[in-house]
Amino acid sequence: MKYVVKLTFEVEGSVDKPDVIGAIFGQTENLFGQEFDLRELQDKGRLGRIVVEIKNKGGKAEGYIEIPSNLDRVETALIASMVESVEKVGPYNAKFYLKEIEDVRAEKLKKIIDRAKQILAAWNRERNLDIKEVMNEISGAVKTGELIEFGPERLPAGPDVYTDPNLIIVEGRADIINLLRYGYKNTVAVEGASGKIPQSVIELSKNKKMVIAFLDGDHGGDMILKDLINANVKIDYVARAPVGREVEELTGKEIAKSLSNMIPFSQYLKKQQETLSSVVGRAEGAVKIENGEQQAVQVIEPPKEIEIKIPGNVMEDIKKLPGTLEGVIYDENWNLIEKVQVRDIIPKLEGLTNGASFIIFDGVITQRLLELAASKNVKLVIGVRIGGITKKPENVKVLTLTDVIGP
Template sequence: MISLKYNIKLKFQVDGIVEKTDVIGAIFGQTENLFGDEFDLRELQDKGRLGRITVEIYPKGNRADGEVIIPSNLDRIETALIASMVESVEKVGPYNSKFELVEVEDIRAEKLKKIIDRAKDILTVWNKEKNLDIKEVLNEISSAVKVGEIIEFGPDRLPAGPDVEKDPTLIIVEGRADIINLLRYGYRNTVAVGGANSKIPDSLISLSKNKKVVIAFVDGDHGGDLILKELQGHNVKIDYVARAPVGREVEELTGKEIAKALSNMVPLQQYLKRQEMPVQLAESSQGVVQAVVQETEQKKTEVPIVIPPQILEEIKKLPGTLEGVMYGNNWEQIEKVQVRDIIPKLETAEDGKVLYIVFDGVITQRLLDLASEKNVKLIAGARIGGVNKRPKNVTLLTFSDLFTS
C-alpha cells in the first residue's frame, strides 16, 4: 500500500461544458514530456509516486468550474513542480481553461493532528473515569482507621487519642483535625482543647496534673500563642512547648515535620522568655496609646513612646497599600514611601532624623539592624519575620499589637 505524503489541490475554470475524462486527459496530455520521462504523470503513477487523480466538476451555464486532487509521494520540491506543471494546462478539449493551485496539503501533518486530537479525547475521558490509585486507597484506609481511633474524653467530649489516659505523657493540641493528623503518624496520647475561643474544661486541667510530662503542641501563628495563653490562664500543667513552623498548622504537618517540632520542644519558661515581647501597649487616661519598653534585667524601666491618635488613624489606612511613612521628632511626617524603598531611604537619612517608621510590610533583621544604627526609636509593621536579634534601642510593634484589644 502506497503511503502518500501530500495532496495537490487545484481549482479550474473551463469556457465550455466538459467531462471528468476531458480534464484528466488534458492534464496528462499537456504535461507530457515537459520535464522528460522522469516527471511523466503516467510513469509516476505506475511507480506509485503519484496516486489516482480525482476530479469534481460543477457546471455553471456554458462553462464548468471544478477541483482536482493529485495525491503525491514525491518530496516537497518534486511535488511543487508537479503542481506548477498542472497549473500550465491551458485547454480542456476545444475550450480555454485556467488551473490554479489552492494548497498542497501535508497528509502526514493532518494525520498527526487527528491522532493528537484523538489522544486528547481519550485522555479526557480517561481522566473522568475513576482511577484506582494505590496511594489514594492507602490514605483513605489510613484516614478511616485513624478517625475510628479517635475517642471523646471527659464530660466535655474532647477529641482525643486512644491512649490519652494511660500514657504518662500528654500532647495538647488545638482541634480535632490536629488529633487526626497526629494519629496518622502514631501519636495516640493526644487531646484537643477545641480552639482559641473555647473554654478550657476542668477535665483537661485535672488530666494535665496527673501526667508526668505535658506538651503543648501549638500552631505556628498568633492563634497558637492564644491557645498557650488560654491554657496558662486556666492553670493547665504545661512542661514543654512544641511549635509548628511559622505560618503552618499542626493538622497539615508531615510525619517528619511533627517529629522535628516535638524534638525541638523547649521548657515552658524558656519558650515564654524567647517569645517575650519587649513592648506592651497601654492606654493613658487621655486616650493616647503608649508603647512601654521594658528591660527585663535587675529592674524594669519604662520609657513611654506616645503614638498620637491622629497617627493611629493614619496607620489604620496602611494595610493593603504596601506603603510606609517615616516620622521625625513629635511625629512630624518626613516622607511617605513604597515599602521597597524604606531601606534605601533610611540608609541615606541622617542619624536620628527618622525616629518612627510604620509600614505595610514585614519587619526583617536587615531593617531592624539598620534602624538601630540610625537611632530609630520605633518600627511598626504588618508582621515580624526572620528576626533573631532584637536591638534594645528599637521598639517593635505589629498592626495587631496596635489594634487588637
C-alpha cells in the first residue's frame, strides 16, 4: 500500500466496531459512483482492511481508524474526505476527523536512505581512496553543465562534438551526461531514434576520422545499432555496455573498459553473422561483408523462441496504446480480462489467480514484472522498451511495441 489514512472519531452513544465500519460503508455508498465504492475498491485490492480501535466510556464512544490505500494522492484524499463526512453511527450523532495521511513509501525510502548511508560509511572505511573517482565526483556537476544541443533536431551532445576528429554516438541525453561526468566530450545522442536516425548525425559521421557506436547492453542497444546501419551512418567501431546494463549507469572505470573492448565494425558484423548463421535461410535479409566494408543495411533477426499469432482486432488495440500509459491483459484465447493503468499492472497481476496469458502495455518491462508473469504462466509480455533485465524467464516471450507494430 502507498498510503494509510488515519482518522479519529467521537460518537454520542455506546457502539461497537461493526457499527462504525457499517456506518462508513453505508454512508459513503454511491457518493461518487461505483468507481469509489469502498467495498468495490477493497475487492480490487485498491484499499486494504479497515482497522478500528474503539473505547466506550460514560455512555459515549471514541476511537481511531486506519484505512490502507493503494490509490493515487488525489483519490486517497477523496476517500479521506468521504469518511470524514459520516455523521451517524447507528442512531447516534458522530464526528470523524482526519488526523493524517501517512506516505508509506516515504517512510520506506527514509529507511532505505538511512541504511544506504550506513553501507556507504562502512564501504568508505574498507576501501582505498581512489583519487580519480573523487575528482570525477567533485567536477561532475560542472561537467554536466557543458551539455550542448547539436543540429536542427537539437540533439544532446558534448561540447567537442564539432571539433574533435573522433565521435561517440550514444542513445540518449542521460548517456551524454554520464560520459561528460568522466571527461568524454566528443559525443552525440540519437535520442532513441525510433527507427529514424537524425540526418545531422548521418552527415556528422561522414566528416569524422573515427566513429564509435557506444550502446546499451540490452535489446534496445541492438535496435539502435540496426537503425544506425539502416541509415548508412559511418561506423568504425562498436562498444557495448555490459549485458543488461545501460551506458547512463556505468562508472568511469566501466566506461573505459567498454571502450577499450570495442570491436571494429566489420568484425562485429561478422561475429553476428556467424552467431545467426543457422537462421540465414529464414531471415528476411542478411548483413554481407566484402573487403571489410558494410555492403547491406539489414540485420538478421534471431529466431522466435515461441510462435504466437496476434489476432487482427488485438493488433488494432495495440496500435492505440503508445502514449496512453495504459495496459491490457488477455486470456489464452485473446479475450480481454482487464484494461489497467501502467502503474497498476503489477498489483493487478498479483491479484489474478489464473487466466492471464498475454500482457501488452505502454511502459518499461522490468525484471520484477517478468518474474511475476512467469509465476502466473503468462506467455507473452509486450512493452515500450526492455529495462535492465538480468535473467529472462524461459517460458515468457518478451517483445517491444516497435517489434510488433513498427516504429
